[in-house]
Ligand code: UDP
């Protein structure tokens with residue numbers, strides 16, 4: 222069997238201060254693994270120099286593929302467009318701001334031997350990379366999410382994940398989806414596991430979210446709960462196939 226290919230999928234909105242370091246660290250993490258991989262970055266119509274820089278970086282880095290949205294579509298759309306463009310059998314998603322440390326990629330690759338999807342969990346180290354308000358809203362958010370969705374995902378909002386590309390083939394993309402991927406992938410019947418990751422502080426720039434624009438997650442939560450309850454479940458017990466589908470003989 223040929224070695225599986227990996228696609229590292231990254232959404233990017235105004236991250237010019239992070240991109241060169243991010244690529245360098247990904248290269249350093251991937252080199253010892255001797256894996257075939259590409260990096261797919263979707264620029265969510267940045268207003269800083271990210272797009273120009275990405276084009277320059279793609280000129281020098283043959284594994285880098287970049288695409289740019291016509292208008293700012295949001296993180297979920299940028300991740301989804303990257304997953305759709307991915308050519309690897311496996312996808313690794315991570316943020317562009319180095320809050321996810323590329324040095325942890327090998328641990329995801331190892332864990333994929335046991336799961337179809339491996340989700341990062343920042344529970345133990347959330348406080349290193351985010352302020353107290355963020356830590357608390359994330360705790361409460363995860364608790365409410367697990368209660369309402371009947372799921373057990375310790376940090377569903379952690380976007381550092383690795384999965385077989387087919388895990389995402391049939392999920393319904395929606396704005397806010399990036400906070401529910403482990404649940405959505407479980408709903409498709411795949412095995413989802415977790416590994417602890419370290420939540421780093423942002424390398425450069427500022428978070429794109431505040432307290433209020435995160436609250437929309439409650440609305441999404443009810444939608445996911447509904448989807449989970451109403452998802453079609455069936456099992457064919459028996460079947461007799463047609464004997465022929467050739468053109469029928471004229472009647473009579
Ligand atoms: N992002 C994006 N479009 C947006 C907002 C964010 O593509 O409208 C990207 C951003 O560049 C980063 C990731 O999504 O790679 C996570 O964003 P951020 O770090 O601001 O979120 P936080 O870590 O604060 O939750």
Ligand code: MG
Nearest residue numbers: 316318320423
């Ligand atoms: Mg961040």
